[in-house]
Amino acid sequence: MSQVQDRLFAGKVALVTGGGTGIGKGIAKELAARGAHVIIASRSLENLTPAVAEVTAQGGSIEAHIMDVRNTDQIEALLKTVKQTRRGIDFLVNNAAGNFLVPTRKLSYNGWKTVIDIVLNGTFYCTKVFGEDMIERGEGGKIINIVATYAWHGSPGVVHSAAAKAGVVALTRSLAVEWAPYDLQINAIAPGPIEGTGGQERLFPDEVVEAVRQSIPAKRLGQTSEVGKAAAFLLSPDASFITGEVLTMDGGAWLGKGMLERFAEMPTFRKGTP
Ligand code: COA
Ligand code: NAP
Numbered sequence: 001m002s003q004v005q006d007r008l009f010a011g012k013v014a015l016v017t018g019g020g021t022g023i024g025k026g027i028a029k030e031l032a033a034r035g036a037h038v039i040i041a042s043r044s045l046e047n048l049t050p051a052v053a054e055v056t057a058q059g060g061s062i063e064a065h066i067m068d069v070r071n072t073d074q075i076e077a078l079l080k081t082v083k084q085t086r087r088g089i090d091f092l093v094n095n096a097a098g099n100f101l102v103p104t105r106k107l108s109y110n111g112w113k114t115v116i117d118i119v120l121n122g123t124f125y126c127t128k129v130f131g132e133d134m135i136e137r138g139e140g141g142k143i144i145n146i147v148a149t150y151a152w153h154g155s156p157g158v159v160h161s162a163a164a165k166a167g168v169v170a171l172t173r174s175l176a177v178e179w180a181p182y183d184l185q186i187n188a189i190a191p192g193p194i195e196g197t198g199g200q201e202r203l204f205p206d207e208v209v210e211a212v213r214q215s216i217p218a219k220r221l222g223q224t225s226e227v228g229k230a231a232a233f234l235l236s237p238d239a240s241f242i243t244g245e246v247l248t249m250d251g252g253a254w255l256g257k258g259m260l261e262r263f264a265e266m267p268t269f270r271k272g273t274p
Pocket of ligand 2: 048
């Protein structure tokens with residue numbers, strides 16, 4: 001994180017689920033750098049404590065709480081705790097997720113249910129608890145859901161996650177309309193492969209990550225800070241008329257999957273003489 005840069009989000013409180021690691025940490029750092037008080041929440045203090053130290057060392061304001069997004073009692077308890085010292089949450093980033101690569105024939109009922117519970121149900125529970133509080137307070141609010149491009153093109157090996165993310169896109173668009181009258185904006189970000197995250201390091205061996213890198217038109221993976229900056233934009237007043245949108249940031253990866261994808265890489269094409 002750069003040192004606290006500007007005070008665009010001074011006085012704002014942001015909750016980032018799964019904010020101790022990977023993309024969530026990238027978002028937490030960027031919001032703290034812009035003056036927000038950031039709350040990160042997940043199942044394990046081991047994941048949260050180092051992020052708190054990192055943000056604090058750079059001058060940011062941050063606190064961590066244990067919360068499993070599948071547990072509505074814990075979510076409601078966090079809201080109560082927050083309201084003891086602050087008005088509530090202004091920005092909610094539903095980033096927490098669980099995923100594993102598995103051929104669908106080997107995916108157990110409980111494996112399917114676990115990922116749907118974290119990604120789809122967890123996003124809904126947090127959105128309902130914190131979103132309703134935003135509505136009751138009457139000061140507006142912003143929600144960002146972190147999805148993935150396979151929400152619309154699907155993917156082998158992650159049928160549970162793809163189905164859950166597709167549900168989150170539908171949730172995003174539905175509530176963008178239903179809650180617009182309360183001045184809530186609800187958007188999603190669909191990152192492509194992002195370096196230094198559980199989504200890459202836990203899921204894929206190095207050679208797969210390299211193959212993924214080569215398949216991206218931009219020929220690189222994304223950075224967590226890039227996702228953080230995109231989230232900061234969507235949460236900023238500059239984006240106040242944007243709602244129900246999915247911002248894809250994947251270096252052209254999914255668009256590059258068209259029929260002529262390989263053609264674009266051929267030397268004749270690059271020289272401009274196809
Ligand atoms: N392949 C096949 N099935 C798997 C699996 C794998 N790699 N990992 C877990 N499962 C199955 C388990 O076998 C279990 O099903 P079963 O009861 O039929 O055996 C089910 O999934 C739940 O597993 P469990 O370990 O009890 O779940 P959990 O709630 O403790 O953890 C996970 C959730 C499985 C999603 C775990 O990977 C996790 O905590 N992930 C968080 C981080 C992450 O996924 N980051 C990437 C984000 S993109
Ligand atoms: P990550 O580093 O593994 O982070 C996932 C976070 O979610 C962890 O901090 C984890 O913390 C938390 N979490 C998991 N289950 C939880 C639960 N039940 N309750 C509360 N918190 C929980 O993964 P990542 O790659 O940064 O992924 C972040 C988001 O980006 C996810 O939504 C993912 O689907 C999406 N995404 C990632 C990529 C990528 O390339 N990395 C690409 C597209 C989309 P605890 O273990 O402490 O709970």
